[in-house]
Amino acid sequence: MESILGERTIRYQSFGEPADVLRLERRTSPQPGTGEIRVRMSAQSINPSDLIPIRGAYAHRIQLPAVPGYEGIGVVEAVGRGAAPSLLGRRVLPLRGEGTWQDVVISPAEWAVPVPASIPDETAAQLFINPVTAWVVCTEVLQLKPGDVLVMNAGGSALGTLIAQLSTLLGFRFLAVIRRAADAPRLYAAGAWYVLDDSQLSDGRFKDRLAAVYELTGGQGAAASVDCVGGQAGAELVACTATGGTIVSLGLLSGQPVNLSLVAKDRVRVRLFHLRHWMQHVPVETWQRTFQQMIGLVEQKRFKLREIERSFELREVIQAVQAAEHPGRRGKILLHTRQTWKPGAW
Known part of the structure; x- marks a missing residue:
């Protein structure tokens, strides 16, 4: 009315x-x-x-x-x-x-x-936005396997919390890079494998984020990474990704663009993911099936x-x-x- x-x-x-x-x-x-x-x-x-x-x-x-x-x-x-x-x-x-x-x-x-x-x-x-993005990036774009390490900046976001939960469902290890140490307990409770915050750099635990990721992964680097920030943070994430791994560009929270392909120099695969593009190319059946999966996880309290x-x-x-x-x-x-x-x- x-x-x-x-x-x-x-x-x-x-x-x-x-x-x-x-x-x-x-x-x-x-x-x-x-x-x-x-x-x-x-x-x-x-x-x-x-x-x-x-x-x-x-x-x-x-x-x-x-x-x-x-x-x-x-x-x-x-x-x-x-x-x-x-x-x-x-x-x-x-x-x-x-x-x-x-x-x-x-x-x-x-x-x-x-x-x-x-x-x-x-x-x-x-x-819609965060659950579907988390599900499609982890299962379709990156096809993460049990034991893989995924590193993500802006890990304290709503998307990061969902990816932490997905890591327990799919078996990969989620390394969340965050700014605020206060976000760490929530991420660990959601299933994150390790939460790296700036205090661990300032107190000398790690030299920098790159050194932290390589130390935590036994010198191998992350199998995959997700950049939500762009700019220097995005370039840094490329360096944290193992040779032959994949980095997915999801956002530009810093407002500073970065040419990830130029930084990667063919050492790391670069994928751009726009939910809008995914929406335009999937059939109705895939769309509805994806949402039924999300709804089922929420009803089962496996996705909070x-x-x-x-x-x-x-x-x-x-x-x-x-x-x-x-x-x-x-x-x-x-x-x-x-x-x-x-x-x-x-």
């Missing part, structure tokens, strides 16, 4: 700092076209991958004005011609459609992922997603983004579109 003032949507008309360019706008309630559904949203997550495009890192492929947000959960309230009527009233992840930071989202019906009632909204809103630190109403998007980027943040930041939401009311 549309409000008197229209449905709310978060847009940006130009690239820049989120606090400067994000605006709350109103629009008439959109109608689903052929093969589409309209989903009334209840919760949306905030990830670095949502914020990087706003700052213009991918300006060449983003058409302005744009709506941010890749993840979220809601209820199907309308279906277009050709869409299954059985979807009406179902909780789904409305993926491969519009940005999720709005009251209602139009998305292709065949890509919508139904979510069972056993998974609450705050968990369902995180089921981040606790919610705080949730903000959609109109508080600026405060929400600032909270998501706060250095001391310990849990996930969500947006929500329930007018009466309060902690514990999911």
Whole structure:
């Protein structure tokens, strides 16, 4: 049902700092076209991958004005011609459609992922970006085997925590490189083999990160590595990877590009992974099967997603983004579109 003032949507008309360019706008309630559904949203997550495009890192492929947000959960309230009527009233992840930071989202019906009632909204809103990336990178891209060592920078991230959990399922050893020692207990509890933080360099335990990785791996280096930072940190990770190993470039948290292929000099294989590209090339069956695997792991409590630190109403998007980027943040930041939401009311 549309409000008197229209449905709310978060847009940006130009690239820049989120606090400067994000605006709350109103629009008439959109109608689903052929093969589409309209989903009334209840919760949306905030990830670095949502914020990087706003700052213009991918300006060449983003058409302005744009709506941010890749993840979220809601209820199907309308279906277009050709869409299954059985979807009406179902909780789904409305993926491969519009940005999720709005009251209602139009998305292709065949890509919508139904979510069972056993998974609450705050968990369902995180089921896409990090879980699917972790699963596809470890199982398809790197094809990690039991005993392999995987090293990753920004290891204290939500993605790092999921990869630590995957390491216990798949048998590889996860070496997480982190900045904050406070993140180490969480990573060890999740299944990390070793957590390397800056304090171990400053107290003389290791000369530097490169020396640490080679010492911990008996002089062999890591079989594979994941770079989420770019810049000098990415180049450093190449050096930590064994000859013949593979480094996957996932992100650019530093904002500093690095030519990993140039640094690798054919000694290490370089792979770029963009979830967006994977999405465009997999068939519907693979897409749905992957999500069923994720949902199954969550229901079995073998995949635990981040606790919610705080949730903000959609109109508080600026405060929400600032909270998501706060250095001391310990849990996930969500947006929500329930007018009466309060902690514990999911």
